Amino acid sequence: MSVTRQIVRLLDKRGGQAGTATTGPAHESLSDLMVFNYLLNSRADNGFAYWINNGWTVDASRGRSGMASFRCEGASGLTKTLSQTVRPSHRDSYTLSLAFETENIVKGPNGRVGVEIVIRYTDGSEETQFLELA
Numbered sequence: 001m002s003v004t005r006q007i008v009r010l011l012d013k014r015g016g017q018a019g020t021a022t023t024g025p026a027h028e029s030l031s032d033l034m035v036f037n038y039l040l041n042s043r044a045d046n047g048f049a050y051w052i053n054n055g056w057t058v059d060a061s062r063g064r065s066g067m068a069s070f071r072c073e074g075a076s077g078l079t080k081t082l083s084q085t086v087r088p089s090h091r092d093s094y095t096l097s098l099a100f101e102t103e104n105i106v107k108g109p110n111g112r113v114g115v116e117i118v119i120r121y122t123d124g125s126e127e128t129q130f131l132e133l134a
Contacts, residue, residue: 019055036084044068055080064099076108 004076043066044058055078059071072080088094097116105113113134120126 038088041085044070047101050084051081054082056082062101074105074111076111096131097130100133105134107134 005009041048045066045068047058049057056070056072058068060068062069062071070082072082074080096115096117102113107113112130112132114130114132117129117131118126119129
């Protein structure tokens with residue numbers, strides 16, 4: 001059985017807190033408009049252009065908003081990553097959204113499935129947040 005999920009998180013640069021975003025016309029204003037997606041080639045339309053890939057493939061048959069998507073089939077004891085550095089604008093908070101599918105996931109004793117976000121601040125400090133997906 002395949003499960004499709006959508007996750008939306010807010011990341012506050014000052015406190016690093018994650019929370020659920022509220023969307024809809026009542027919560028939007030012109031002052032909140034920003035670039036929709038800072039990730040380049042986020043739909044895998046151009047293969048792995050702009051990405052650092054370790055173990056993922058492009059699935060040309062299962063696109064969500066485009067023709068393709070990124071796919072990872074795990075194996076016990078292996079770490080597979082897909083990463084890209086994003087340099088967002090001057091805002092105090094950002095929305096992270098993604099769609100993902102999980103199918104027949106069996107994690108080992110130390111297994112993790114999720115999104116790891118490393119936030120680097122202008123003062124040189126950084127923090128890492130992990131959003132568990134399965």
